[in-house]
Every structure is written in C-alpha cells, then in structure tokens.
Amino acid sequence: MRAGGELDSDRSAGREAGRGAGQRIERGDTVPGSAPRRLAGSLLGCPTALLGVLFFLASGAVLGPFLLWPRTRPRAREVLTAGARRLAALERHRRSAFFGDRFPGPYTVSDRRLLRYLAVRSWTGLVYGIVLGLLGFGAVLAVLLVGGVVRGTLGRAELFAQLLLGGVLLFLDLQGLYALAALDARLARECFGPSESELLRRRIDELAVSRAAVVQAVDAERRRIERDLHDGVQQRLVALAMLLGRARRSRDRDPEQADALLLQAHGEARDVLAELRDVAWRVYPSALDSLGLEEALGGVAQRCSVPLRIRFEVAGPLPRPVETAAYFVVSEAVTNAAKHASASAVSVHVSLGGPPGGPLLTLRIEDDGRGGADPAGSGLTGLRSRVAALDGVLRVDSPLGGPTTLVAELPCA
Amino acid sequence: MRVILAEDSTLLREGLVRLLTEEGHEVVAALGDAGTLVAEVGALRPDVAVVDIRMPPTHTDEGLRAAVEIRERWPETGVLVLSQHVERSYAARLLAAGAERVGYLLKDRVAQVEEFLDALERVHEGGAAIDPEVVRQLVVRSTHGDPLARLTPREREVLEVLAQGYTNAAIARQLHLSLSAVEKYLNAVFDKLELRRADGYSRRILAVLRYLES
Numbered sequence: 001m002r003a004g005g006e007l008d009s010d011r012s013a014g015r016e017a018g019r020g021a022g023q024r025i026e027r028g029d030t031v032p033g034s035a036p037r038r039l040a041g042s043l044l045g046c047p048t049a050l051l052g053v054l055f056f057l058a059s060g061a062v063l064g065p066f067l068l069w070p071r072t073r074p075r076a077r078e079v080l081t082a083g084a085r086r087l088a089a090l091e092r093h094r095r096s097a098f099f100g101d102r103f104p105g106p107y108t109v110s111d112r113r114l115l116r117y118l119a120v121r122s123w124t125g126l127v128y129g130i131v132l133g134l135l136g137f138g139a140v141l142a143v144l145l146v147g148g149v150v151r152g153t154l155g156r157a158e159l160f161a162q163l164l165l166g167g168v169l170l171f172l173d174l175q176g177l178y179a180l181a182a183l184d185a186r187l188a189r190e191c192f193g194p195s196e197s198e199l200l201r202r203r204i205d206e207l208a209v210s211r212a213a214v215v216q217a218v219d220a221e222r223r224r225i226e227r228d229l230h231d232g233v234q235q236r237l238v239a240l241a242m243l244l245g246r247a248r249r250s251r252d253r254d255p256e257q258a259d260a261l262l263l264q265a266h267g268e269a270r271d272v273l274a275e276l277r278d279v280a281w282r283v284y285p286s287a288l289d290s291l292g293l294e295e296a297l298g299g300v301a302q303r304c305s306v307p308l309r310i311r312f313e314v315a316g317p318l319p320r321p322v323e324t325a326a327y328f329v330v331s332e333a334v335t336n337a338a339k340h341a342s343a344s345a346v347s348v349h350v351s352l353g354g355p356p357g358g359p360l361l362t363l364r365i366e367d368d369g370r371g372g373a374d375p376a377g378s379g380l381t382g383l384r385s386r387v388a389a390l391d392g393v394l395r396v397d398s399p400l401g402g403p404t405t406l407v408a409e410l411p412c413a
Numbered sequence: 414m415r416v417i418l419a420e421d422s423t424l425l426r427e428g429l430v431r432l433l434t435e436e437g438h439e440v441v442a443a444l445g446d447a448g449t450l451v452a453e454v455g456a457l458r459p460d461v462a463v464v465d466i467r468m469p470p471t472h473t474d475e476g477l478r479a480a481v482e483i484r485e486r487w488p489e490t491g492v493l494v495l496s497q498h499v500e501r502s503y504a505a506r507l508l509a510a511g512a513e514r515v516g517y518l519l520k521d522r523v524a525q526v527e528e529f530l531d532a533l534e535r536v537h538e539g540g541a542a543i544d545p546e547v548v549r550q551l552v553v554r555s556t557h558g559d560p561l562a563r564l565t566p567r568e569r570e571v572l573e574v575l576a577q578g579y580t581n582a583a584i585a586r587q588l589h590l591s592l593s594a595v596e597k598y599l600n601a602v603f604d605k606l607e608l609r610r611a612d613g614y615s616r617r618i619l620a621v622l623r624y625l626e627s
Binding site for chain 2: 227230231234235236237238239240241242243244245246248249250
C-alpha cells in the first residue's frame with residue numbers, strides 16, 4: 001500500500017516538473033521508514049545484488065562475443081541495457097518501498113551511468129551479504145562461547161580475550177553494515193535522484209521563473225486596473241459631465257428636459273461611486289487588512305453573481321502574503337467560474353493542514369460549470385505565478401463538460 | 414451636419430448621440446468598435462467621424478488606424494478622434510497628412526460640451542481642433558528646443574491658441590486682441606520660428622505642430 005502511495009507521489013512530481021512555474025522539487029531525500037522495514041529492505045538487497053552479479057556474469061558470457069564484434073554490438077548493447085534497466089527499476093522500487101526514498105518521476109539516466117550503478121550496487125550488495133554472513137558467524141561463535149561458559153570449560157583469561165576480540169569484531173561488522181547501507185542509499189540517490197548541485201540549479205531556475213512570472217502578473221494587474229479606471233470610471237464620469245453639460249444647455253430652451261437630465265446625472269453620479277468602490281476593492285480589499293481572510297472572502301461571496309458556499313477551517317492567524325494570495329486565488333477562480341464556465345454554484349473550501357513540512361493552507365474551489373479551462377491561459381497562468389511566488393502549487397482539473405476543480409496549496413512557513 | 418460615431422462605451426456613445434441630436438445634428442450611425450467603421454464611412458459618407466482611439470478588440474489604437482485610413486480615402490470627411498490621454502505620436506500620425514478637417518481631443522473635453530461642439534464645428538468647416546492640453550504639453554516639451562524660448566509670453570499664448578486650430582478672428586476674440594494685433598504677433602512668431610510665409614493657413618498649424626514635435 002505504501003509503495004503505491006510513493007509511486008503516486010512520484011508521478012505527480014513528474015507532472016509538476018514539466019510545468020515551469022508552480023512546480024515543486026521532489027528531493028531524493030528519505031522519509032525514515034520503520035526499522036524492521038529498513039532491515040527487510042537491506043536483507044532483500046542481498047538477493048537482488050546476487051541477481052545483478054549473475055546478470056553481469058551471464059550477459060558477459062553470452063553477449064561478450066557479440067559485444068566485441070562491431071556488427072552485432074548495437075543489438076547486444078540493447079539487450080544488455082534492457083536487462084539492466086529492469087534490474088535498476090527493481091532496485092528503485094526496493095528503495096522506495098522499504099526506505100521511503102522519493103525520486104523525481106521521469107528521471108532518465110544515461111545507459112553508461114545505469115550500468116555503472118548496477119555494477120557497483122551489485123558488488124556492494126554482495127559485500128553486504130558477506131558482512132551479514134560474518135555477523136551470523138559471530139553469533140554462532142557467541143553461542144558456543146556462552147555454552148563453554150555454562151559448561152565451565154572456559155578459563156577466565158580465555159573468556160576475557162574472546163569477549164574483547166568478539167566485541168571489536170562485532171563493532172567493526174556493525175560499522176561495516178551501517179556504512180554499506182549508507183553507501184546503498186547514496187548510490188541510489190546519485191543514479192535515480194538529482195544530485196545536490198542539480199537540486200540547487202533547479203531551485204535557481206524555479207526561482208528565476210517564478211520571479212519573472214510575478215513581475216508579469218503584477219504588470220498584468222496594473223493593466224487591468226488601468227483598464228478598469230479608464231474604460232469604466234472615466235467613461236462614466238465623462239458621461240456624467242456630458243449629462244450636466246446638456247442639462248445646462250437646455251436650461252433655457254427646455255427647463256423640463258433640463259430637470260430630467262439633472263435627475264439622470266444624479267443617478268449616474270451614484271453609479272460612478274459604486275463603480276469606483278468596486279474598482280478599489282478589486283485592487284485590494286481593505287477588509288483583508290482590518291478583518292482578515294474570512295471576512296474578505298465573505299465580500300467575494302457578496303459580489304459574486306452565482307451562489308457561493310465557503311467553508312473556512314482555519315484556526316490561527318495566517319501570514320499576510322499567504323492571506324493576500326489566498327484571497328486573490330479564490331476571488332479570481334470564482335470570477336472565472338462565473339464568467340467563463342457559466343457555473344451555477346461554486347464551493348470554496350479553505351483549510352489549514354498540519355506538518356509534515358510545515359503548515360499548508362489548502363484552497364479548493366469547485367464549480368459545476370462546463371469545464372475545459374485552459375491551464376496555459378492567462379488567467380490560470382496569473383494565478384499559478386501568484387501561488388508559485390510563495391512556493392505553492394496550483395492544480396487544475398477541468399475536463400471538457402466540467403466540473404472544474406482548482407486546488408492551491410500555500411505553505412505558511 | 415451628418416456625423417458617424419465609433420465609441421465602445423455604451424454609456425458615452427448614447428450620451429453623444431443624444432447630445433448631437435439635441436444640437437440638431439444627424440447621427441448616421443453609432444458603432445461599438447472600429448472594425449466596420451471604415452466600411453460604414455464609405456457607405457454613408459458622413460461629414461464628420463468621431464472616433465475613440467482605444468477600442469476593442471485590442472484596446473490600443475484601432476480607432477486611430479481607422480481614422481488615418483478614413484483621412485486617406487475620403488479627405489472631404491472630417492475626423493475627430495478622442496483619446497484617453499495625450500499621446501504625441503498618435504497626434505503626429507493623425508496630422509501626418511495635413512491639418513485640414515482633423516481633430517484630436519482628450520476624452521475629458523467631451524464633457525465640456527461647448528468645447529466639444531465647437532471642435533466638431535471647426536473640423537466640419539475644414540479646420541483643425543487640437544486639444545489645448547496636447548498643445549500645452551508639446552509647447553512645454555519643446556521649450557528647451559531653442560527658437561520657442563525667444564518668443565515673448567504673449568507670442569507664446571497666441572501660438573498656443575493658433576496650434577489648437579483657431580482662426581485669427583477666433584484668436585483675437587479669445588485673447589481680447591484686435592485682428593491686426595493677432596496678425597502682428599503671428600508674423601513675429603513665424604519669423605522667430607523661421608517658417609515661410611507662403612504656407613497656407615492650415616499649413617501653419619501643421620508646420621507649428623510638426624515643428625513642436627521635432
């Protein structure tokens with residue numbers, strides 16, 4: 001069961017790796033499995049190592065001549081690497097299943113590196129077996145020693161010498177087992193998982209991408225604000241002023257019409273105020289500062305044209321940037337659902353999850369619209385960069401015909 | 414006069430239609446985007462086209478492009494464009510083909526109903542109507558470019574009103590001068606700006622604007 005879970009996380013890590021912004025690096029690190037499980041994994045490593053050695057011996061004997069002959073070499077190599085890949089996959093599964101190693105999904109290793117890994121791993125596995133055998137041998141000797149003591153056939157000096165020697169050997173043996181287990185883990189990480197420097201490089205790439213995305217998102221937002229002001233508020237004000245101008249001009253000609261125009265202008269002035277308030281709210285909801293995320297989301301529900309159900313399960317206070325990002329993710333996702341997906345109901349679930357890896361704010365926005373949201377579209381890209389800027393992940397599931405589910409995870413560290 | 418309107422904000426478009434109708438003009442068509450504007454002008458042949466620069470789909474300069482095309486194809490049709498804010502290069506593109514029957518107004522100016530109607534009238538009559546704000550900015554920007562610095566404050570005032578597209582008589586009225594005084598100031602201005610006297614009236618505006626832009 002656990003193995004299945006690990007594989008799933010591997011797969012999703014692979015999906016995210018292809019996304020650019022919003023991806024999260026899965027490190028080749030180890031979630032400590034339980035001791036018996038690890039022991040079982042180590043023990044299982046011996047037969048797989050034996051398998052590896054046998055594979056090399058057999059393929060060496062059978063394929064050797066073909067490998068040497070240039071015309072058959074490519075084909076022979078293919079057979080060799082196909083077998084090696086299978087064995088390596090076995091090792092990889094062993095590492096994930098018993099040691100909880102998490103490797104990035106589609107990690108393609110060069111054939112040469114794979115063969116080298118398999119060769120080294122096979123021999124270290126065999127050595128592990130031998131050292132383990134020595135431990136067993138030592139245990140038998142210890143039993144004999146105890147037997148001797150019980151029967152009284154052992155002298156005091158001899159017992160002391162045996163204990164001292166046995167203790168040292170036991171120490172060396174255990175040390176060897178420990179070192180070999182560590183070597184096994186390191187070899188696997190080097191082959192299947194990215195190295196430290198590669199992780200660092202990827203992290204830098206990721207940060208560069210998210211920084212660029214943030215700049216872009218901010219620009220896009222500025223443009224939107226400008227549009228809101230110029231194409232909304234300004235037009236309304238011009239229209240209002242025009243109404244007043246017309247009223248003034250018709251004051252002498254037709255006082256009745258002037259009155260009607262003034263009335264219209266008054267109504268228009270109120271509309272401008274409402275629009276201005278709306279624009280300001282879209283720029284930044286002041287409730288977020290004074291009343292917190294829950295209240296601000298309530299404001300979204302009020303403004304929303306479709307019924308919006310919000311479940312808010314966050315006990316403590318949240319960091320300000322997380323609150324702001326969460327607010328905009330929800331508000332834009334809800335707007336999208338109402339505008340593009342023609343949804344008739346939207347539900348939002350905000351929850352704060354605990355460790356491991358620090359508290360995580362999860363936003364889940366579901367609608368019953370027609371789906372088919374384009375993950376590369378400007379709206380979702382903007383949301384993704386917002387989330388990525390906080391090292392979060394955004395997942396969109398929107399099959400054609402709906403429904404759409406949007407999940408954002410924001411780390412609150 | 415017969416007017417065609419292209420303005421994407423419904424509110425403003427309706428307001429303009431009412432305003433023009435009240436003032437006794439005929440609005441032959443009111444469009445929400447620039448796409449069909451050129452074709453409509455070709456079909457309806459209005460006297461003046463009032464065009465918003467920023468319109469769907471891209472909200473950049475489709476209105477201006479349509480206006481330039483109208484000016485090229487039907488020079489007898491006046492074109493008055495409305496802009497959100499002063500864009501020197503837009504004004505330059507519009508004026509590139511001459512300063513007859515052309516206007517460039519800030520949208521806010523529409524709210525000054527009289528000024529808007531006045532500008533419309535001037536464009537219809539074959540003149541130019543450049544937003545005072547545009548002219549002011551151009552003059553301010555060009556003061557370091559030397560010849561303008563040689564103008565006296567009064568001469569500069571006359572130049573600014575001239576650049577907006579007013580006739581000498583209108584300038585005289587606005588600045589409370591006699592017609593001959595205006596002519597005297599203008600001659601001084603043209604001398605100082607080294608503009609040839611042979612140029613026709615509306616050529617002067619063009620020349621001034623181009624000069625200010627350089």
